[in-house]
Structure formats: C-alpha cells, structure tokens
Amino acid sequence: MIGLEQVETMIKERLPDAQVIIRDIKGGGNHLEALVVSAEFEGKTKVKQHQLVYSAIQEALDSEAIHALALKTYTPQTWKTAQSVV
Incomplete structure (x- = not known):
C-alpha cells in the first residue's frame, strides 16, 4: 500500500x-x-x-502499489471554470 501523501509528492515532483x-x-x-x-x-x-501524471507515478503503477487511478486534470483556468459551475 502507498500513502496518499506519497502519491501527491510523486506528482508534485514532476509538476x-x-x-x-x-x-x-x-x-x-x-x-x-x-x-x-x-x-x-x-x-x-x-x-x-x-x-504527464502517469509518468510521475509509473513506479507505483508498475509495482501495483496503485492498482487503479481515476484521474481528473485541469489547467488553472479550466479549474476556475469548473468551480464556478458547481
């Protein structure tokens, strides 16, 4: 099992x-x-x-520490738009 903070750190290292x-x-x-x-x-x-995101966590995917990942990606502008819709 991999910690949620570890996954966040891996993504932030790439982005x-x-x-x-x-x-x-x-x-x-x-x-x-x-x-x-x-x-x-x-x-x-x-x-x-x-x-880009998958490349950041590839090791965890390969080792099956992460079995499945539902992924939503946004630019700052599309995120701002998505927030105003909700």
Missing part, C-alpha cells in the same frame, strides 16, 4: 506547480482518485495531461 488532491476510493489504499491542477497542462490534450 512542481500542481495543486493535487488524492482520495482513496475503496479504502484499501490502491484504488485512488487524483485531481491535478497545473499550468503545465496548458495547450495539451487530456491524453497528454494524463500521460
């Missing part, structure tokens, strides 16, 4: 400006949800954004 929220979906520590907001996502497709 230093990121705001990261990690949540354990099932309570077992290996099915996670991540919300990541970063200016590095500007001009990138969702696929490229997700690839």
Whole structure:
C-alpha cells in the first residue's frame, strides 16, 4: 500500500506547480482518485495531461502499489471554470 501523501509528492515532483488532491476510493489504499491542477497542462490534450501524471507515478503503477487511478486534470483556468459551475 502507498500513502496518499506519497502519491501527491510523486506528482508534485514532476509538476512542481500542481495543486493535487488524492482520495482513496475503496479504502484499501490502491484504488485512488487524483485531481491535478497545473499550468503545465496548458495547450495539451487530456491524453497528454494524463500521460504527464502517469509518468510521475509509473513506479507505483508498475509495482501495483496503485492498482487503479481515476484521474481528473485541469489547467488553472479550466479549474476556475469548473468551480464556478458547481
């Protein structure tokens, strides 16, 4: 099992400006949800954004410390828009 803070740290090492929220979906520590907001996502497709995050946690995925990850990525502007909708 991997700690939620460890996952957050791994993502922030790859995307230093990121705001990261990690949540354990099932309570077992290996099915996670991540919300990541970063200016590095500007001009990138969702696929490229997700690839950046996955590259940051690849070791945990390979070792199966993380079995599943539901991922939501936003630029600062799209995050601001998403917050005003809710």
